[in-house]
Amino acid sequence: MLRGDELFGCGSSYGDDSQQSSRGWENQGPVCRSCYEYVVVTWRLKHIEAVQGHSHQTDDIDALWRKRAELARRIVDAAAPTIQELLLKVAMTASLLSEGEVGVVLTPQYMEECARALAQDGDGEQCLRALEPELWxxxxxxxxxxxxxxxRWDCVEQSEEAGRLDELRDGSSLSMAWAELHESVWSVxxxxxxxxxxxxxxxxxxxxxxxxxxxMDCLFALQDSYLRDFDYLAYRRLxxxxxxxxRRSVG
Incomplete structure (x- = not known):
């Protein structure tokens, strides 16, 4: 198995410059450190698979893939105390989402960080219906x-006692409602x-x-849309x- 210093690129294979670079990253915030470790682990994976091959390396590769997945989640969960770190976190998160490395990223903590970074006096008094009636x-x-x-879902469950015809009718109605909701979320x-x-x-x-x-796949598009719009608003804030x-398209 690989040692911890090899996982994070601090071993002799990276040389003195890399050791100094690693120490520099260690002095950064949690988002920067996790991103650095993620990049190093990704490099190690590519190096082993491309140069050394898969023979006798199965345990090492499996360990690196697990570490990579752990670091991807750590990037999402890491606290971002400054808007600069949050911008890095959002950019990295969007990349991880596009590659399927993570699923749900918009946790309450994540959205609270975004709101805090963009906050200005009077925000709490503003009304979406007045500011952006179309989105409202x-x-x-x-x-x-x-x-x-x-x-309608309650009706489908109740229809089991009322007979198959009602069940089919309610099921068809529910299917249409799902399709309409799906399109509405895509619109948002x-x-x-x-x-x-x-x-x-x-x-x-x-x-x-x-x-x-x-x-719902439209939910993941909505999540990506949130990250895209935050990036735009943060640029204007800065x-x-x-x-x-x-702005890039979503979906």
Missing amino acids: ALCQRVQEQTAAIEA ARYETMTTVGLRAKGKIFSDLLDFFNA HGRDSPMP
Whole structure:
């Protein structure tokens, strides 16, 4: 098995410069340290698989893959006390999501960090309906459709006692409701919010739906959309102007 110093690239194979670089990263925040360790482990994996091959290396490779998965989760969970660290965390998280390394990343802590980084005086008094009426309407539709699906699901369960015909009819109605909700969530994900209030609304929709429908692909698009919009709003917060780069598409 590989030793700990080999896992983190601090052994002799990296040389003195790498040792100094490693010590420099150790003095950074938890997000930076986890990202550094993730990159080193990824390099080790590629090195073993490309140069040494798979023979007699199965245990080492398995250990590295487990460590890589652990570090990916650690990046998501790491505290980001500054907006600079949070930007790194968001960028790395988006990359991990696109590669399928992690699933759900928008935890309450994660969204609280984003809200704190973007917070300005008067945010709490602002109304989504007044600021971004289109997004407000989209979110309202999702909430109404979610409530309707929950009610129809109760009907499907009750129809088991009423006979097969009712069960089929309710099942068809539920299927249509699912399709409509799916498209509505995609509409929220595609919307490019311009305010922190809008970003918070996207996060709430994600959290509410995750409790019931965590297998919907549109939820992962909504999560990616949140990260994309945060990056845009953070740029404006830091530089006092909109980013010259267009926002990437989601999904």
